Each structure stands twice: as structure tokens, then as C-alpha cells.
Amino acid sequence: MYAEDEADAVPTSVSSVTDAGLQAQLYLSDRIIVPAEAMRDLDDLDATVNAPSWGQTSWRAFRALHAYASALASSDDPGSFWSWCANSGHPLAWPATNKKLAMQESESVQANATLRNARVLPVSTSVSADGTIYMGAHIKIAQGGGNLAPRIYFHVDGANAQVHVGFFGPHKYMPNTKT
Secondary structure, three states: OOOHHHHHHOOOOOOOHHHHHHHHHHHOOOOEEOOHHHEOOHHHHHOOOOHHHHHHHHHHHHHHHHHHHHHHHOOOOOOOHHHHHHHOOOOOOOOOOOOOEEOOOOHHHHHOHHHHHOOEEEOOOOOOOOOEEEOOOEEEOOOOOHHHOEEEEEEEEHHHOEEEEEEEEEHHHOOOOOO
16 A cells, blocks of 8 residues: 655655656665666756656656555565556556557567667666666657657566666667667
């Protein structure tokens, strides 16, 4: 169940995309790992007219990942992030739609070594000995915006009830067969 006192301790809004990343590191670090190297070119995103809305949407996404990781830590099995978002009824659940969330990349991205390698991202050495792992799951902060449309790539570490963010930044760093 959702703890009201937890909601009071965590800010409900942010001022920019960069602020969303920094607030995630500050307030959500018990369940979400966001290394500095995962945050790419956030200043470019902050320079756009969309910065305030992208920042707020990113913050909402980070809070959804945190709430899911907290559900993983409970005694109940919340299922996958997608199913938790679709079925939990949690007020912080992210929209479980193809336009907002992908739990894996397309077969064409997975089969192309160059495209796949762009998604080998930093993760705690408790998850992978070399500190990297392929991450196909991602939250789509914006559909429009072309190469600047922000993305959050993540890995769910169910054993430790944590979410590792390997990338937070503009879509241009995650090429696909359409770009």
C-alpha cells in the first residue's frame, strides 16, 4: 500500500529535466540507482521549450520506478513493471501503453550489433561483474521531439528490489532502424 508520509517527504514537482535526475538521485536512491554517467546531455534537454514538461514527466517516471521497486521489496509479487503499471492501481503507476513504455527493444534493434551495443549500459557490479548490462526496457518521456525526445532505460534487479537506470537523456544516443 502507498504510504502517505512517504509522499510528503518526496517533492511532487521539479523545475527541469536535470532537476528530475538530481532529485531521483537524492530522494529515491534507496530503490533506484541513477549513476552520474547515466545522465547524458540533460542540459540540451533543459534548453528546449519542452524542458518544464519533460522534467515533470521524467520525475513522474522516476517516481513510478521507485514505487515499483518498493512493491518488489514487499511480500507480494507485483509482476513485471508493465503488469504492475497496468494492474496495481497505484497512484504513481506509469501508463502501460506502447507509446509510453517498452519492456524490450524491437527484434531489429536486438539483432543489430551496433544498435544493441548502444544499450549496453552501466549497472551496479552487484548485478553484473563488469558493471554493464544490456537494457532494452525503457520509458518514453516524449513521443515527439525527434532525437531530443527523452528516454529512461532501466534494469529491474528483483533480487535486491532495485531499479538501475543506465540511461537518462535524449533519444539520439539510442539509435534504432527508424533513425
